[in-house]
């Protein structure tokens with residue numbers, strides 16, 4: 277790994293220096309052990325040897341320990357034995373319950389106030405506001421990226437972090453995103469006072485002592501996470517799950533490659549390798565280094581003839597990434613293998629193709645709706661060594677959630693819901709929280725791709741965007757080219773889900789499925805995408821899908837899940853240049869009648885599924901124009917503006 281010079285950019289404060297942000301000066305290099313020892317004071321090292329770590333890591337630990345004042349420091353090694361030790365302790369304390377029907381599976385119930393990402397409290401901290409947000413029209417709040425000034429952040433930090441780990445252990449988690457030492461991989465160190473985070477990070481990322489060696493003197497992404505409830509605790513802790521919902525903050529300092537997360541233990545807020553590092557921070561690194569960090573699954577699809585294509589697909593949270601990544605084809609002779617289910621880091625290689633790696637090592641998937649019928653490969657993945665959060669539990673020691681109604685065996689099975697209360701079929705409240713999750717090692721996936729850890733990644737042939745669009749949007753369409761594809765991604769919308777705090781089911785803009793994860797100015801982000809289409813790059817074709825279109829009675833028009841292979845089949849035939857299977861519409865190329873393989877499917881209203889209603893798209897185009905113009909203002913790239921205009925013309929001509 278090479279050192280990225282921008283990683284070393286010192287933090288330039290604009291005025292009043294926040295005490296917690298003060299750094300040890302560079303001359304500390306020669307006296308580092310002394311400085312470290314002094315800073316640590318009487319805080320003991322509970323496990324591991326601090327002084328064998330790279331000196332930058334020592335400094336980082338010492339600085340933050342001095343700030344957070346934990347009762348001790350525990351340097352994780354990522355071993356099985358370590359995880360066992362922590363689990364045993366948590367079971368004893370009642371924070372984890374073993375699900376006895378499986379091997380090494382556990383259930384965790386959180387405080388019901390801490391169940392999802394908190395977008396309204398997630399911030400990017402940059403000196404210049406417009407590094408983070410776009411030049412929106414007057415009075416318009418930017419929806420992509422929340423900006424906070426370094427000064428304000430200093431205050432927020434100072435009112436939370438000093439002493440925040442009192443009475444708790446500060447775990448030091450060394451982790452690699454991507455295979456350790458890989459060409460596209462990056463290293464992070466997360467400090468956390470949550471043992472649930474330690475166990476989950478060990479599944480989701482590569483936590484091991486090898487990371488220190490791969491890191492050497494290079495810089496790394498810094499994560500500081502606290503549940504925000506120092507001891508002695510003054511409020512009641514619910515479900516043995518410490519958190520501080522009123523004081524939550526998830527802040528990123530992209531220039532410094534640093535993440536500060538406070539008050540929440542929920543995955544998306546606390547497993548800092550995931551959305552915080554692999555999307556918000558990494559998209560900044562990617563822009564500087566000429567690659568992409570995207571909210572995308574990666575799948576390998578092999579046709580009956582034996583040829584394999586790789587596809588990356590971006591859907592907003594809880595819109596079907598994990599399901600598509602592990603799809604079990606209903607068409608005979610097809611094979612899907614999973615490379616990743618949530619995040620793709622993609623870089624053009626010497627062959628001119630865009631190569632993607634999955635930086636993660638596990639799946640943090642939505643539990644409800646996952647069953648042997650819908651996603652048997654996910655079910656196969658989490659039969660052992662997994663952690664379930666906020667699902668229900670049966671009296672037989674099994675997990676339970678909405679969608680498993682047909683899989684509960686025996687009449688006398690009793691169910692305890694995610695809140696710990698007795699629950700039975702037909703009860704008005706759900707058994708599992710709608711955003712309940714399984715956390716499982718990717719290598720256990722029965723269809724994990726043999727190259728899923730390849731340091732060079734897999735070559736991407738197609739990019740698919742999609743969302744939950746109950747009306748108007750066809751099952752699938754191919755965009756007219758790279759710029760139109762980027763425009764289509766920028767106009768992505770979807771119904772809100774339980775993955776964050778939004779309530780109700782309104783259709784919201786979610787450009788590139790990145791709205792909550794945008795790491796810098798969205799206009800610059802689009803510029804970056806647009807700039808990639810140049811020789812010798814062979815950019816992938818871009819598609820849009822919608823599994824969620826409904827009929828007049830509110831029923832899904834498309835069976836979805838394993839039958840989505842029929843759409844993938846059409847996509848791949850288009851990639852191959854098969855003639856006569858496309859029909860031009862105003863928004864892209866949809867399958868021509870008879871071109872989608874519907875064999876063996878029941879009744880499907882093809883015409884309704886593929887229709888591009890004029891009225892719908894006219895008002896949609898107006899809304900999209902308003903959105904792009906008011907949200908992006910002067911940051912709106914010309915190429916996108918042109919795409920908007922030509923799409924409007926096509927729609928008006930319908």
Ligand SMILES: Nc1nc2c(ncn2[C@@H]2O[C@H](COP(=O)(O)OP(=O)(O)O)[C@@H](O)[C@H]2O)c(=O)[nH]1
Nearest residue numbers: 593594595596597598599642644645823836837
């Ligand atoms: N109707 C329908 N629902 C789906 C489909 N794919 C996924 N879902 C549901 O959407 C929810 C989220 O899916 P998931 O794959 O976990 O989304 P992710 O968060 O983007 O990875 C789950 O409840 C799934 O059962 C599909 O093709 N059709």
Ligand SMILES: C=C(OP(=O)(O)O)C(=O)O
Nearest residue numbers: 393544592593594640775
């Ligand atoms: C972890 C998350 O991922 P997903 O996109 O799979 O819902 C989340 O949104 O918190």
Ligand SMILES: [Mn+2]
Nearest residue numbers: 597598641642
């Ligand atoms: Mn997922």
